[in-house]
Amino acid sequence: MDALIDVRSLCFRYDDGTVALDGVDFQLYPGETVAIFGANGSGKTTFVLHLNGLLMGGGAITICGNAVNKQNLSRVREKVGVVFQDSEMQLFMPTVLEDVAFGPLNLGLSREEASERALEALKQVGMSGCAARAPYHLSAGEKKRVAVAGILAMRPEILVLDEPTTFLDPPGQRSLIELFESLPQAKILVTHDVECARALAHRAVFFEKGRIRGEGSVEDIVARFNWDRTVIRRPTSSRH
Numbered sequence: 001m002d003a004l005i006d007v008r009s010l011c012f013r014y015d016d017g018t019v020a021l022d023g024v025d026f027q028l029y030p031g032e033t034v035a036i037f038g039a040n041g042s043g044k045t046t047f048v049l050h051l052n053g054l055l056m057g058g059g060a061i062t063i064c065g066n067a068v069n070k071q072n073l074s075r076v077r078e079k080v081g082v083v084f085q086d087s088e089m090q091l092f093m094p095t096v097l098e099d100v101a102f103g104p105l106n107l108g109l110s111r112e113e114a115s116e117r118a119l120e121a122l123k124q125v126g127m128s129g130c131a132a133r134a135p136y137h138l139s140a141g142e143k144k145r146v147a148v149a150g151i152l153a154m155r156p157e158i159l160v161l162d163e164p165t166t167f168l169d170p171p172g173q174r175s176l177i178e179l180f181e182s183l184p185q186a187k188i189l190v191t192h193d194v195e196c197a198r199a200l201a202h203r204a205v206f207f208e209k210g211r212i213r214g215e216g217s218v219e220d221i222v223a224r225f226n227w228d229r230t231v232i233r234r235p236t237s238s239r240h
């Protein structure tokens with residue numbers, strides 16, 4: 001089976017000299033969800049920014065058979081929808097509906113078609129009732145859903161979710177996980193949330209210093225890299 005995303009020897013250095021990616025090889029296959037774990041600063045977001053050409057480093061990336069380069073950018077961005085960690089970055093129109101319709105309008109659809117797609121996407125994320133509201137008045141969970149709707153309205157084949165549950169309360173996290181479970185697209189899920197990865201991902205990779213240091217099931221990776229919050233309890237004090 002051909003990979004939807006095929007990344008070969010990806011390297012990237014920021015202008016200040018920071019080497020953020022140092023030879024990443026990665027494949028995403030149809031139907032799978034892959035979790036990306038790794039410490040803060042290990043290169044996860046830099047990696048994600050390469051998947052729709054927001055950054056372009058050394059090496060090669062193909063998305064559904066299209067090389068990621070300047071000529072193919074719009075085609076690549078139709079295939080890969082990236083939901084950023086900070087929804088504020090993604091929401092900037094006066095109403096939710098306009099925000100979600102922005103992407104489809106940009107694809108060249110008519111106003112009617114774009115609105116139709118936006119309403120359908122809002123329905124998918126359970127936000128139909130908020131179409132006329134101002135995005136900045138929404139809760140963090142609602143903002144995240146609207147940001148996801150904005151991506152779904154572009155009908156991508158692949159969803160890339162960069163720390164989607166980070167700013168949400170536990171019920172908000174749970175319902176977002178349920179939403180992602182209901183979406184048929186192949187997914188890349190960057191997360192520190194092991195429960196979220198357990199619920200959604202078929203396998204996991206572990207980033208360290210701009211490289212993938214391990215790959216396996218979520219449980220394998222969590223165990224190998226000691227990657228959960230379980231506190232090792234000290235023996236109880238004998239003073240009382």
Ligand SMILES: Nc1ncnc2c1ncn2[C@@H]1O[C@H](COP(=O)(O)OP(=O)(O)O)[C@@H](O)[C@H]1O
Pocket residue numbers: 014015016018019020038039040041042043044045046047
């Ligand atoms: N705009 C930037 N300019 C310079 N260095 C950056 C920039 N963004 C990120 N970095 C650096 O690149 C490395 C990888 O960062 P990032 O991809 O954001 O990691 P992660 O998402 O895993 O936390 C870090 O050392 C970080 O400080």
Ligand SMILES: [Mg+2]
Pocket residue numbers: 044045046
């Ligand atoms: Mg990040």
